[in-house]
Amino acid sequence: MSSAPSLVIDDLVVEFTKPRSLVDVMTGAHPPAVRAVDGVSLTVEPGETLGLVGESGSGKSTIGRAILGLNKPARGSIRFEGKTFGERTAAEQADFRRRVQMVFQDPYSSLNPRLKIGSAIAEVLRFHKIVPEGEISGEVLRLLALVGLPAPMAERRPRELSGGQRQRAGLARALAVRPAFLVLDEPVAALDVSIQAQVLNLLGDLRRELGLTMLFVAHELGVVRHMSDRLAVMYLGQIMESGPSDEVFREPRHPYTRALLSAVPKMTTVKRQRAAVTQGEIPSPLNIPSGCRFRTRCPMAQSICETVPPNVPVGPTHSARCHFAAALTNP
Amino acid sequence: MSEPLLAIEDLTVSFRTPRGPVLANNHLSLAVGQGETLGIVGESGSGKSVLCRAILRLLPSPPADITARAMRFGGRDLLKLKPAEMRAIRGQDIAMVFQNPMTSLNPVWPIGDQVSEGLRIHRGIGRAAARKAAVDILKRVGIPSAEVRVDDYPYQWSGGMMQRAVIAMAMTGQPKLLLADEPTTALDVTIQDQILSLLMELQRETGMAIILVSHDMSVISETCDRVAVMYAGSIVEMGEAATIFHAPKHPYTHALLRSIPHLDAREGRLATIGGQPPDLSRPEPGCPFAPRCPVASAECRALPIALKTLPNGQATACHFPERVADLDRRLAS
Numbered sequence: 001m002s003s004a005p006s007l008v009i010d011d012l013v014v015e016f017t018k019p020r021s022l023v024d025v026m027t028g029a030h031p032p033a034v035r036a037v038d039g040v041s042l043t044v045e046p047g048e049t050l051g052l053v054g055e056s057g058s059g060k061s062t063i064g065r066a067i068l069g070l071n072k073p074a075r076g077s078i079r080f081e082g083k084t085f086g087e088r089t090a091a092e093q094a095d096f097r098r099r100v101q102m103v104f105q106d107p108y109s110s111l112n113p114r115l116k117i118g119s120a121i122a123e124v125l126r127f128h129k130i131v132p133e134g135e136i137s138g139e140v141l142r143l144l145a146l147v148g149l150p151a152p153m154a155e156r157r158p159r160e161l162s163g164g165q166r167q168r169a170g171l172a173r174a175l176a177v178r179p180a181f182l183v184l185d186e187p188v189a190a191l192d193v194s195i196q197a198q199v200l201n202l203l204g205d206l207r208r209e210l211g212l213t214m215l216f217v218a219h220e221l222g223v224v225r226h227m228s229d230r231l232a233v234m235y236l237g238q239i240m241e242s243g244p245s246d247e248v249f250r251e252p253r254h255p256y257t258r259a260l261l262s263a264v265p266k267m268t269t270v271k272r273q274r275a276a277v278t279q280g281e282i283p284s285p286l287n288i289p290s291g292c293r294f295r296t297r298c299p300m301a302q303s304i305c306e307t308v309p310p311n312v313p314v315g316p317t318h319s320a321r322c323h324f325a326a327a328l329t330n331p
Numbered sequence: 332m333s334e335p336l337l338a339i340e341d342l343t344v345s346f347r348t349p350r351g352p353v354l355a356n357n358h359l360s361l362a363v364g365q366g367e368t369l370g371i372v373g374e375s376g377s378g379k380s381v382l383c384r385a386i387l388r389l390l391p392s393p394p395a396d397i398t399a400r401a402m403r404f405g406g407r408d409l410l411k412l413k414p415a416e417m418r419a420i421r422g423q424d425i426a427m428v429f430q431n432p433m434t435s436l437n438p439v440w441p442i443g444d445q446v447s448e449g450l451r452i453h454r455g456i457g458r459a460a461a462r463k464a465a466v467d468i469l470k471r472v473g474i475p476s477a478e479v480r481v482d483d484y485p486y487q488w489s490g491g492m493m494q495r496a497v498i499a500m501a502m503t504g505q506p507k508l509l510l511a512d513e514p515t516t517a518l519d520v521t522i523q524d525q526i527l528s529l530l531m532e533l534q535r536e537t538g539m540a541i542i543l544v545s546h547d548m549s550v551i552s553e554t555c556d557r558v559a560v561m562y563a564g565s566i567v568e569m570g571e572a573a574t575i576f577h578a579p580k581h582p583y584t585h586a587l588l589r590s591i592p593h594l595d596a597r598e599g600r601l602a603t604i605g606g607q608p609p610d611l612s613r614p615e616p617g618c619p620f621a622p623r624c625p626v627a628s629a630e631c632r633a634l635p636i637a638l639k640t641l642p643n644g645q646a647t648a649c650h651f652p653e654r655v656a657d658l659d660r661r662l663a664s
Contacts, residue, residue, distance in 0.1 A: 194586065204600070219519060220520075226593075262524075263520045264594060265552070267552050270573070279525075
């Protein structure tokens with residue numbers, strides 16, 4: 001395996017526009033574009049898991065989808081093993097489609113309801129010619145065993161499986177093509193805690209055994225902490241803070257990261273008396289605040305925050321997009 | 332504690348299905364005091380939501396069959412009330428907030444009208460006065476520029492704002508008991524934090540009692556005085572929240588607590604619970620958790636089980652609560 005990064009995203013911008021209405025066309029108007037991702041740069045090294053966290057609407061899933069080519073960048077580039085979409089030959093593109101796989105939050109909506117689990121896995125094995133035709137059924141059983149599903153599950157349809165079993169089936173299908181890189185979009189958000197623990201353990205085992213590189217998108221901080229080597233915290237389409245997971249959790253340097261961490265309910269023996277950590281909600285991406293995007297909700301905001309904050313390095317691989325990042329050390 | 336606000340004795344709810352009756356609530360007894368917060372925690376299918384709906388008598392019968400020795404609320408037995416009397420309690424003395432605010436609000440009706448409808452019914456006030464009161468109550472639950480937003484439709488509001496509106500609607504009857512069924516599960520963590528603080532503020536102001544249903548034990552530990560842990564339709568452990576989360580006396584509670592990933596350390600593997608919850612249409616004689624329990628013995632599968640109260644006031648439905656301490660020792664070694 002080369003030591004070059006698996007994935008390099010540079011200054012990525014993804015926009016969504018409403019289709020122009022007849023009135024728009026007649027008046028020559030263009031509906032405003034929503035910038036879901038606004039200038040994001042990040043790198044994922046081979047074998048590492050990068051956690052991407054943020055509230056709904058922060059653009060984290062859009063990045064995951066853009067990596068797969070499901071959302072087109074308006075600006076910037078996404079390089080997987082050194083090449084962007086345009087730079088790959090047709091054969092390389094087919095290889096990319098195999099090597100980069102996505103696992104969704106609810107596999108119920110990504111598995112064909114009419115296909116038995118075994119057939120759904122066999123289909124991708126056949127399409128990507130992973131094993132000769134005669135070995136497909138054996139390979140299906142091997143994959144089911146890999147994700148901890150008993151063999152009879154191959155004969156079931158998605159609706160006959162529990163949430164945890166479906167998530168395992170979705171994972172088996174993603175792993176069938178022997179990917180190098182997995183994009184996991186909220187893979188455990190729909191599961192009960194005891195099932196969530198099983199799926200997280202499974203992901204950890206598979207990562208180790210298969211040497212997978214992962215982008216782990218989730219909103220639940222405990223889960224991300226458990227899974228990630230490095231962490232990027234997103235807010236309104238930008239990365240607010242990024243760095244080694246341990247460091248960011250131990251010593252968050254962006255007020256938004258701090259707010260997120262404080263807002264997580266903790267196991268405690270005293271009933272809380274405190275007011276909420278943040279006021280207000282994430283602003284509309286159609287109406288992004290000038291300067292620092294978090295300033296409308298930030299407890300430390302000053303007039304300087306109306307100017308765009310620099311990305312302040314606070315450690316060798318840790319940076320925070322805040323004017324006060326250097327001053328924000330642990331209380 | 333004097334007379335509890337709500338006292339449920341031996342509540343059983345089963346649903347008629349083609350495969351036979353499914354026992355969703357199995358001989359539950361619990362009490363909620365005035366101004367108290369009782370947390371109900373458990374995984375999907377454990378019967379938490381059925382319990383809330385049974386209290387409000389929102390389960391149509393058939394398919395539901397509800398029996399209880401008593402379900403006393405403010406001196407009256409809810410199960411003996413006529414439908415009209417129950418309607419007067421519902422939304423007035425006992426209000427409910429559901430998980431998904433989008434499904435609690437009518438999508439084609441302005442939010443202000445939906446809030447003032449409750450005010451007109453519960454307080455018997457006129458249209459204009461109700462609208463003014465709706466604006467006030469929306470302000471109280473933290474809707475910015477409520478006088479303008481009162482005419483908005485639900486789709487114009489975020490999930491957090493809609494949940495605030497639903498809480499506003501629940502508060503219009505000045506309830507003595509609020510049933511909150513996973514009120515923050517669909518929300519982001521910062522918004523969840525705001526909604527929990529709001530609920531607790533409203534509780535301090537009005538002195539209402541709250542039954543908070545959640546799958547998230549941290550949410551329960553931050554907000555509740557007492558907690559009931561449910562598994563497969565039964566309460567398996569109940570007592571002071573601080574005691575139970577610190578020293579659980581049921582292996583299921585113990586296992587649940589162990590399976591949560593923590594913020595402050597990155598542990599190697601999470602504890603899991605092997606197996607599946609039992610099929611509620613085929614009740615077994617012994618403890619429902621026995622097939623998955625790491626410390627179960629032959630007696631556990633055979634002997635019927637009931638909640639028993641330990642000397643410290645904690646109640647557990649485990650034949651051998653002392654074995655739970657062994658679990659920690661086993662994990663430590």
